[in-house]
Amino acid sequence: MEDVFLAVIGAGQAGLATARAANRRGVRPLVLEAAEEPGGSWSHYYDSLTLFSPARFSSLPGHALPGDPERYPRRDEVVSYLREYASRVDADLRYGWRVEGVEHDGEEFVLTTGDGNRVRAAAVVxxxxxxxxPHRPALAGLDGFTGTVLHAAEYRSPASFTGQRVVVVGGGNSGVQIAAELAGVARVSLATRSPVAWANQRPLGRDIHWWFTRSGLDAAPLRRVWEKGPTLVNDDGRYRAAFASGNPDRREMFTLLDGDKVIWADGSTDKADTLVLATGYRPALDYLAPTGALDTAGCPLHRGGISTTVPGLGYVGLEFQRSFSSATLRGVGRDARHVMRRLLSREGRHGSAVAGRARGENRPG
Incomplete structure (x- = not known):
């Protein structure tokens, strides 16, 4: 069994930011990634995905996205950027190592991969x-819907939807972007529980993320305020114009799916060929279940990314981990620094046990 000090699970934006934060504290981590390359979920997003934040506000610590800092990068630019970023961090990066189980005996962790590899670590992120x-909500009649159902995670391009009647469920940025794109080849409705809340992407000539960072809101713990308010969709005017054209249109959430029919809240009925669920995601942390780190819903028990139940365990990349930008390219670095500071020092509730084994690099077995 291999013996290391710090193991990081995942080599997406969160894992890479964590590796760099560990480097800054003199630790060379072992990073285990299930895929065959770094970048996490980015390469699996739809082809036309465009960030709603400029390159200036879409970078990880220590290396900016190249090119015009005011442009809005596309998916493939981010994928290339994360590959380059991975080559710059000082870490033992192992691809094709899917962690399927983590055990904890009170002092150390044992990580087991799908191929049967085992790693012992003092600390885990x-x-x-x-x-x-991908989250598939419990919608009335969904299991019996006879058309095609796919999550936004499975959507790539509009090419195969020509001439269809499509209903996109979910009024966030992705739902709006996908609905507007599909409207070029199909008849599309966006089904939401409340009207789309548009946010001016460039108030007073500055991108909204400039205002967020200048005001301090970007790093503020605003989860309750954010969740109580409407989901905001950043727009420079193009998406509002698309919806104003009538295709796509926005409809109040349907009440029932019956075969291939959609029963709308006003009682009208439509035949639909495809449902696209732009309904978000949930943490994929099942491998931690044996440690007692999760609640009954499978969500991590933590405070600011530090486990409240398992010594030496941290998280980076969770939505609203410490602020509303926590799960973004611009936010994970800030959270990674916080988690590394707490895990690798005596500040945290469980810090002393981990700090006692802090080394300049991971130790070979």
Whole structure:
């Protein structure tokens, strides 16, 4: 069994930011990634995905996205950027190592991969984020719907939807972007429980993320405020114009799916060919279940990314981990620094046990 000090699970944006934060504290981590390359979920998003934040506000610590800092990068630019970033961090990066189980005896962790590899570690950071487990909501009649159902995670391009009647469920940025794109080849409705809340992407000539960072809101713990308010969709005017054209249109959430029919809240009925569920994701942390780190819903028990139940365990990349930007390219670095500081020092509730084994690099077995 291999013996290391710090193991990071996941080599997406959260895992890479964590590796760099560990480097800054003199630790060379072992990073285990299930895929065959770094980048996490980015390469699996739809082809036309465009960030809603400029490159200036879409980078990890220590290395900016190249090119015009005011542009809005596309998916493939981010994928290339994360590959380059991985080559810059000082870490033992292992691809094709899917962690399927983690055990903890009170002092150390044992991680087991799908291939039967076992690693013992003093500290673990779960950086698999919240975008690898698509959420499929309990919609009335969904299981009996006879058309095609796919999650936004499975959507790639509009090419195969030509001439269809499509209903996109979910009024966030992705739902709006996908609905507007599909409307070029199909008849599309966006089904939401409340009207779309548009946010001006460039108020007073500055991107909204500039205002967030200048005001301090970007790092503020605003989860309760954010969840009570409407889901905001950043828009420079193009998406509002698309919906104003009538295709796509926005409809109040349907009440029932009956075969291939959608029963709308006003009692009208439509035949639908495809449902696209832009309904978000849930943390993919099942491998931690044996440790007692999760609640009954499978969500991590933590405070600011530090486990409240398991000594030496941290998280990076969780939605609203410490702020509303926690699960973003611009936010994970800040959280990674916080988690590394707490795990690798005596500050945290469980810090002393981990600090006692802090080394300049992981130790070979």
């Amino acid at each position: 779960a950086a698999t984020g919240g975008f690898t487990r």
